[in-house]
Amino acid sequence: MGILEVKGVGKRFGGLAALSDVTLSVEENSVHAIIGPNGAGKSTLLNCLVGKLIPDTGSVMFDGQSVLGRKPHEINQMGISRVFQTPEIFGDLTVLENIMIPCFAKRDGAFRMHAFEQFSHEKELIEKSEHILEDVNMADKKDMHAASMSRGDKRRLEMAMCLVQDPKLLLLDEPTAGMARADTNNTIDLLKEINEKRKITMAIIEHDMHVVFSLAQRITVLAQGTPLVEDTPDNIKGNAKVQEAYLGESQN
């Protein structure tokens, strides 16, 4: 039994079957990549996992509990954090505050009336946040206005916001898109280290095959809303159906 079990999930948008009968299982402590051409339904699948969308059919079990019908904040509190395809950060706040917010969410739960406590007294959380900023090479940017940063920095910030929560499952939607080569390599190293040292399970959507093959232990190939195959990276490399799906895309 994997930590995440998706069974028979289907989702329609009007006449379009964005997902149909998707079944996959993510093993605890593994990195599981989901690949497939644009429009295959990868982001839609993640949306069904975090409560942004409710699937029409099927079930999604996390850590032995169903996530269906739960609110996004409840699902996060169960231990799932998500990095979005377009960075979702608190643009009006500083980089440090962006990291502090998930820290508070992790420590204090979905709501706490800490109106007369002082931000500057939270030494422990501030230290933890500064630490994670060092991990993503952003320590020098902690007082910056988050909205004024480059897209690559926003991505790394969002990743740090998820990592600081020590999630049981980290969902990443194209985390290296728009990053320079060097940053991509740093991100690979960071994710690898997090997976190995902190044992965080990851499901990652990625177009960059270099990233996929550097990180993933299992790969699911999605095409037109259905899984084509699920296998190890080595087997996927030689799979004819996968070649076809990707060739199909490159001809467009």
Add this chain to the structure above:
Amino acid sequence: MLGLNAKDAGLFLLVTIMVILAPLILNPFPEGSELAQFNAGYPDLMQRFVIFGIFAIGFNILFGLTGYLSFGHAAFLGVGSYAAIWMMKLLTLNVIPAIIMAVIFAGLFALLVGFVSLRRSGIYFSILTLAFAQMSYALAYSVLTPLTGGETGLQIKSTDSPLLSNLANGEIGRANLFGLEMGSSFEWGVGNWLFTFNAGYYIAGIVMLMAFYMSIRIFRSPFGMMLRAVKSNQQRMNYTGLNSKPYTLAAFVISGMYAGLAGGLLVAMDTQVGPERMFWTASGEVVLMSILGGVGTLIGPVLGAGMIKYMENIISKINDNILHQWFAFLPDGMEDFVVFLIHPFIGKGWHLTLGLVFMAVVIFLPGGLVEGGQRIGRLFRRKKRDGAVGDAAKTPAE
């Protein structure tokens, strides 16, 4: 100091000094001089400055931090006022229970209104709050007349005999704080100047300082940061494990309680209330105060409230006779023409002046009066620096 950082403590100290010295600062012109009508240092107006300052500070906790624009906050001011006057009619003329009741009732009503209105955001939220406020106005104006006194409102009358106050038969009770009457004043004449130190003003001023202090603490707390997160990206907040709803509702209730506090204080000062206090223009006024002063800044709303109340009370008093006096030095035809030009902007036309000032601020100073102050401050510092460089350059030549 008091759990504030150096900068905030400095601001708080400055505001405290201003509140203490206001009767002096606001009366710069000697009695009987032509400019005396610009003096704002009389009790009634000073009370309004601090009370509407409280209203605006509370409104800013909701609008400035979470970005939710309520168009119905006067309803909470009104509910607070009615609660307060009933306490004074029935229980005691001491203002403390009245003010506490005002805060509690306004808070409960805000809980109800917020719970319903916060199901929507943006313009729909604003419209819902507006609808609630207008319903409250209609209730106070007619439906609930036995409770609210309808159109004429409620006053303390000679027939009222509050349980805990010993009044002689037929005596009209006066609001007090353990015997100290709100209306009592100490007058100090220096030369042609007359300064009035009024008990009611100082009591309202102290409450305002406490309200201001709490707002600074809220702004700097983790809770305040969560409210800014609501404004910045609610989606990210929810996917980060935070339930944005109770945060916004808490902000809404807190700001409703501030409004109730202001309403209670208004009653404590003039012991009367009417339904017009809840009319939608009163809700609009607090929006203007916040924007004029600087949304989301600590001191902005207080400045905005002061500015609007000053214009409402001072500019509205200027009439054509006064203008003729001012421009008497011009040739007759010119004088009439100038008075004719200015006429629409004074007296009842003060709204027009306010409108122009508001437009100018929104267009040229989107950060409100606070931004204006910051710009002047920066200009000043630069001048000083340039001056210093200039001096240094001059020295060798001498």
